[in-house]
Amino acid sequence: MSDHADTAPVESNDALGVRRRDRAATEARILDAARRILARDGFLGFGVNALAAEAGCDKKLIGRYFTDLDGVLEALGGALGFWLGDVPEVPPKGDYGERMAALFQAYATALRADPVLQQILAWELIQPSAVLQRLETVRSRAVALWMARVRGDTAPPPGVDAPAVNAVLLAALHYLTLRQRTLQGFAGLDLASTEGQARIDDAMLAILRLAYSQERSPT
Amino acid sequence: MSDHADTAPVESNDALGVRRRDRAATEARILDAARRILARDGFLGFGVNALAAEAGCDKKLIGRYFTDLDGVLEALGGALGFWLGDVPEVPPKGDYGERMAALFQAYATALRADPVLQQILAWELIQPSAVLQRLETVRSRAVALWMARVRGDTAPPPGVDAPAVNAVLLAALHYLTLRQRTLQGFAGLDLASTEGQARIDDAMLAILRLAYSQERSPT
DNA sequence: TAAGAATGTCCCCAGACGGAGACAACGACG
DNA sequence: CGTCGTTGTCTCCGTCTGGGGACATTCTTA
Structure with a gap:
């Protein structure tokens, strides 16, 4: 009808908001x-x-x-805050050990709820293409920032290589999560059952507490 | 020559030991x-x-x-003792913690030296076919027997879920080994460098010592 | 020696893969 | 209204995959 559609020039289309070519x-x-x-x-x-x-x-x-x-x-x-951007924020309370424990719990929950991330983590071990390596860099930076934010000004007890201990526990979390997705058993533990899951979680928390409890004698 | 070759009936062939169809x-x-x-x-x-x-x-x-x-x-x-059958036997000395530490070191060495096993462990996380699951069963049984042999009659301190702690550390070892093969970095640690490797190993041993030292107060 | 089984080679098949060319339909703009 | 770029569809191509049929060669046994 030759309506000079200057009012809605770009988005003009069907009477409804749907466009057949978009x-x-x-x-x-x-x-x-x-x-x-x-x-x-x-x-x-x-x-x-x-x-x-x-x-x-x-x-x-x-x-x-x-x-x-x-x-x-x-x-x-x-796309958007894809990498743990919307992870539940952890309240920075308590000493280093308590904060790390809370952070691990949040991270575990987020990881277990994200099948795409799991697939990416598994595939990285098979074929780390250039893209996956780039994504890995972004992801690890995001996690590092998150950890720093939660940690705040607290510090681990002296004599403990906290980054190494954290890496070990994160690695265990990754492996057990990936493995549960397909094999549901590891080292005699039944990862699929809530009981096995709880034992694993408890063990990781116990390790955290042992490593970061303040009343330890260094060396 | 119609030699009634009863002396070497099955293996008889070329003058040399090579057979063209074998x-x-x-x-x-x-x-x-x-x-x-x-x-x-x-x-x-x-x-x-x-x-x-x-x-x-x-x-x-x-x-x-x-x-x-x-x-x-x-x-x-x-085929033959493929699955850690020829793993270096660990001398069963010391208490539970010391034995587990020695076992972990031996296991880590064997795993890091076996690229085929690494590929199988990685692929299990992607597509656990029926064959791989069968192999996994055999493998895990072999490891369990090995652990039991090394452990002997020692026992972990009370109040510690030793199987869970061991599973966590084994999981970490698996993941870090698989990851080092391709990505060479994790959680800020450089897995490829001998220094990073040493930090990881030290952290795992420290965790073992913390968890299994006898003079801990249970709970 | 003759027959028959075992071993090895060559070639073809249907299917899935990623990729691209040719072209139709639609929308924006003059 | 006409033009042109965009969006979408259809089709074909070369390659690789796993698998199998037909056949030559070799070995064993009767």
Whole structure:
């Protein structure tokens, strides 16, 4: 009808808000599909064809908008506070040991609730592509900042290599979480049962308490 | 010459010991090639075609002799004392804590020296096929027996969930070893450097000592 | 020696993969 | 209204995968 649509020039379209051709919406659907595939099938099911099918679009568009599967991953990682950005903030109370214990609990909860992150952590051990290494850097920086924030001005007892102890416990958490996803047993413990889970958690907390209790005699 | 070759009926062949058609030798070459591929490229490069090329034989023979790639894996796992069978025996001396410390050191050394085992541990986290689960069972049983042998009649201090603590430390060792193979950094520590390695080892030993020292007050 | 089984080689098959070219439909803009 | 860039669809290509059929060669046994 030749209405000089200056009032809504860019977004003008259907009477409803839906557009049949909308690049932004398509990109979002592709990213959603990517998250879904990674969470469900992991990187083995993460291909161009499968992604296009899951997103309900042509695979050509994946190449056009993200160049690559790596591009999709990059976009996934760059999106919003993806990496523990919205992790439950830990109240910085108590001494170093108590704060680290609280932080570990929060981290464990966040990790166990995020299947995509789990898949990425597992795949890093198989094929650390350039993209995954970049994401790893971002992630580890975010975690380091988070730890520093929680730690505040408290300090571990002298004579303890706190970074090393923390690394050991984080490593254990990672491995046991990844393993529980598929094998559900390790070293005689049943990781799937709530009882086994509790024993593991208790052991990690006990180690934290032992290592960081202030009344220890250094050396 | 119609020599009634009853003296060496089965193995009779060329004047030299080499046979041009020798199923056993071919199977051995295939298994060797499999180990080589797994150590070098991991499970991503582990295919029928690649295996045949590496072994220098036709891929048809793989199917004939092992049915499957899974069959190759099964044969690999069943072969001789593959799973830590030839691990350096740990002298059972000292109390529970000292013995566990020695065992951890031996286990760490064996694991770090075995790239195939590392690849299997990593792949278990990605796709635990039926074969890998079977191998896992055998492996974990072997480790459990080993631990029991080293432990002897010693006991951990009361009030400590020793299996859980051991599981945590073993999990950490697994993860850090797998990670060092590809990413060489974790939680701010440089796993590749001997210094970082030493800090990790020291931290794990310190945790062991803390958890299992006898003069602790239980609870 | 003759027959038959075992071993090894070559070639083909259907299917999935990532990628790209050709083209249709739609929207913005002059 | 006409043009042009964007968005989306369809189709084909080369490659690799695991698998198997047909066949030559060698070894063992009758």
